[in-house]
Amino acid sequence: MNKVSIIMPIYNVAEQLEKAIQCALNQTYKNIEIILVNDGSTDESGAICDRYGLKDIRIIVIHQKNAGSGFARNAGLDRATGEYIYFADPDDYFEANLIEENVAKAEETAADMVVFGYIDEVIDKEGKVTKTEKIPKLNGLIVKEDFRNEFRKHYALSPYALWNKLYKHDFLKKHPIRFTNQKVGQDALFNQAVGLDVETVFYHQKTYYHYVFREGSAVNRYRKERFYYEYNIANQFEEWMVYWKKSEEFHDLINQHYWGAMYLELSNLAWEDCPLTSLAKEERVEELMENPRINQAIAKIEIEKEKNSFVKVLILLLRYNKYTAALKLMQTRVTIGKKFQKSFKVIKKAFG
Known part of the structure; x- marks a missing residue:
């Protein structure tokens, strides 16, 4: 049973954080390490990480000065010892069988990356939840030539999201692929780098992740860059x-x-x-x-x-x-x- 590293960058998400950590702890696949990177939070996020770190030896807690989610994920990659890497966001949640079922596909096919479905979950200001299922258009194992020829179908489903993909760690180290210091869009740049030379991709037409958007939570402000x-x-x-x-x-x-x-x-x-x-x-x-x-x-x-x-x-x-x-x-x-x-x-x- 290959080890999987679940990396979670954390910044001021105390209200949602425990649910996300619990999702990782509840995985039916037990050979995991959960790397919580507290990126200079000013709320209770850091304390929550430490508390969970004392509860389970599979949890590794890293505290660093605020440097952005990309560098937080890099810090997680530096500590990761798993054969596979999974990036989760601390304000979302995911199914207990996410790791088990997608690692099984990765191991069966030796895929560099597994892409799976997710659920868009919009919560309005009154608390009403609207859910939309998102499934990959491609199905099964795709090799490099087919990946390039069928790229539009890959591109159709959140090609730059991290949380609906499982990555082979050796592939990331071989090329090597890291997050840049760009504060916005570093997930896009990362996935572009992955796509450049990816040899095999497995598409799993099943949903595991819940991408949560809370109306009114987004801060729309001017950004010079x-x-x-x-x-x-x-x-x-x-x-x-x-x-x-x-x-x-x-x-x-x-x-x-x-x-x-x-x-x-x-x-x-x-x-x-x-x-x-x-x-x-x-x-x-x-x-x-x-x-x-x-x-x-x-x-x-x-x-x-x-x-x-x-x-x-x-x-x-x-x-x-x-x-x-x-x-x-x-x-x-x-x-x-x-x-x-x-x-x-x-x-x-x-x-x-």
Whole structure:
């Protein structure tokens, strides 16, 4: 029975943490080590980790100064002795048979990575829970050539999530694959690095993980480096496709990555705490539109295939250099979404 290392980065999640730790302890697969990395929490998270560390010898607790979830996971990797690595988030939960059943598939097939299903769990402000099952489109063992040819099906299910994947530790060490110091999106960069040379992937069409989103818990604020983070992900994705010699085949996915970076920056500029003046915001958009990759992506997006009318209009405004109008449209979107989020959900549900 091969050992599995469950790595959990922890920062100020005291309310949900015990449930997540208990999920790890309750695994039917017993040959595990649970590495809790307290990333400089200022609440009771650190004390909770220490308390559980005294209860079970399989728990390893690491305390470090706040450095971000990527470096926290690296600290876990440095201590990990398992043949397989599993990353769980401390504000979600997972089934007791997750490790047992997915390790069985990994061992049967010698897969570098196992990808499994999960459940999207949205909790509204009244406590109502809406669950949506997410299952991989692919099934069974896929070797390198098929993984590349069927990449769109892999990409369709949270390709950058860590928590619906089990990784062979030797594969991560061989290449080697680590988390970067990027504060946002380091999970995307990690999975891009995994995908680059992965030889075998097993797709398990069964759900094990519960990805929990609590309405009102997300903090929307201006981040000066937000565009840089997203652009870095887009750029590494393009390099990945070039490495595969598939940049032409997947040109639309490359364009969507660059467009996503621009879209998120427009949203970033619309947050209430953005310190830039209206003129400075417009100049910022103009500057980004001069970037050849951003400009080309927006010019080549197949707008007729876009189902979202808001996105269509936004792309057209940028194409015709209507930057002030694009910013105002995004500002309206952010304001309306904030004030009438619940009303829109009711309407969407009623009219599909």
